[in-house]
Amino acid sequence: MKHYYPINLDVENKRCVVVGGGAVGERKVMGLLECGAHVVVVTQHATRRLQELAEKGILDLKLRDYRTADLGAAFLVIGATSDEETNQKISRDAARLRILCNIADRPAACSFVLPSVVRQGDLVIAISTSNQSPALAKKIRRDLERHFGPEYAMLLKLMGAIRRRLLAAGQSPEANKDRFERLLEAGILEMIRQNRTEDVTAKVSEVFGRTYTWETLVTNG
DSSP states (O other), X not given: OOOOOOOOOOOTTOEEEEEEESHHHHHHHHHHHHTTOEEEEEEEEEOHHHHHHHHTTSSEEEESOOOGGGGTTOSEEEEOOXXXXXXXXXXXXXXXXXXXXXXXXXXXXXXXXXXXXXXXXXXXXXXXXXXXXXXXXXXXXXXXXXXXXXXXXXXXXXXXXXXXXXHHTTOOGGGGXXXXXXXXXXXXXXXXXXXXXXXXXXXXXXXXXXXXXXXXXXXXX
């Protein structure tokens, strides 16, 4: 069994090709668009949503069969077709051109696999079973989604804003590690969950100083 090396990949403004325009292809496209990729879809038949996105100029849609030339200047390719011959051709072309390749439900033809993802703002939790059980990965994702709600996105926004302000002031976040831990241990997450922003401001100001408030860090930050 393969052991995969987990990474978070920057695809912003990079050409990413998706071959296949059905429900699976649409799902792959939406994930790439969410991360700022320049998406090219090659397919004979596209879902209505993909057609609408193409009409708005959000993605490039080529309504035809896949060609090797479609991978020109591509950063990665995702094969999401039901045609095994096409999927294998995509995989071979990508290997020859040294392009990252994922073929849906065909791990042996992939150079990377896509995890199941929980996303709350900038918080990203990826779950992988190394392709042993997508059903289990889906269950774990649903369990985590119940635990990691939108309050985690707000907490991360707050912590990131504090970190950036410290860096701008020439202070090392590492040197303030104890203060960050104090803030988390003070129950700041629960305050955010209950929308007690005044209590958040009081605690943040106590730990980092009076200029550190919910308004300046999150609302107006």
